[in-house]
Amino acid sequence: MTTNPPSFGQTPLSDVQTLRARARQHIEEGAVTEGYAADRDKVVEMLNEALATELVCVLRYKRHYFMASGIHSAAVAAEFLEHAEQEMEHADQLAKRIVELKGEPNFSPTGLAERSHAEYVEGKTLHEMIKEDLVAERVAIESYREMIAYLGTSDPTTQMLLKGILAVEEEHADDLSSFLESMKD
Numbered sequence: 539m540t541t542n543p544p545s546f547g548q549t550p551l552s553d554v555q556t557l558r559a560r561a562r563q564h565i566e567e568g569a570v571t572e573g574y575a576a577d578r579d580k581v582v583e584m585l586n587e588a589l590a591t592e593l594v595c596v597l598r599y600k601r602h603y604f605m606a607s608g609i610h611s612a613a614v615a616a617e618f619l620e621h622a623e624q625e626m627e628h629a630d631q632l633a634k635r636i637v638e639l640k641g642e643p644n645f646s647p648t649g650l651a652e653r654s655h656a657e658y659v660e661g662k663t664l665h666e667m668i669k670e671d672l673v674a675e676r677v678a679i680e681s682y683r684e685m686i687a688y689l690g691t692s693d694p695t696t697q698m699l700l701k702g703i704l705a706v707e708e709e710h711a712d713d714l715s716s717f718l719e720s721m722k723d
């Protein structure tokens with residue numbers, strides 16, 4: 539049986555032989571191949587800021603979950619907990635990607651709040667907590683949008699990851715504004 543190498547015809551794709559040779563060239567670089575067009579250090583730095591943001595959000599949502607009380611508390615507390623768990627998943631996804639890019643995820647509590655884009659605000663009432671969480675989500679949404687635009691086509695894998703996270707942050711913001719709306723009556 540003869541196997542013909544796949545042909546890419548006139549497409550601008552590299553041929554399989556070239557791709558294989560290139561992949562072997564810097565094998566120690568793992569997922570980062572020569573075709574990686576982004577500034578890796580900059581991307582790792584950016585992902586570490588996103589990681590700090592997610593960790594601060596986990597802490598804030600956990601605090602709010604345990605402190606939630608009042609007439610609307612049960613449903614809101616359940617939502618806080620769900621958000622905390624999803625922010626933790628985001629943190630894990632970001633850390634994993636940082637390692638794939640040969641960087642080191644920064645989980646240090648020292649300077650965590652400064653590295654984070656979103657703030658840790660406790661809030662006194664349930665209403666204040668929801669409001670602060672909504673502000674934090676909006677900050678996260680803005681920074682993910684900026685990162686996605688910055689990456690452009692230079693790192694589609696990281697970009698896809700950030701787009702997935704962004705979609706969840708938008709859901710979070712939507713959930714929170716619905717609660718604020720329903721608490722008006």
Ligand SMILES: [Fe+2]
Nearest residue numbers: 592624625628
């Ligand atoms: Fe998140």
Ligand SMILES: [Fe+2]
Nearest residue numbers: 675706707710
């Ligand atoms: Fe979120």
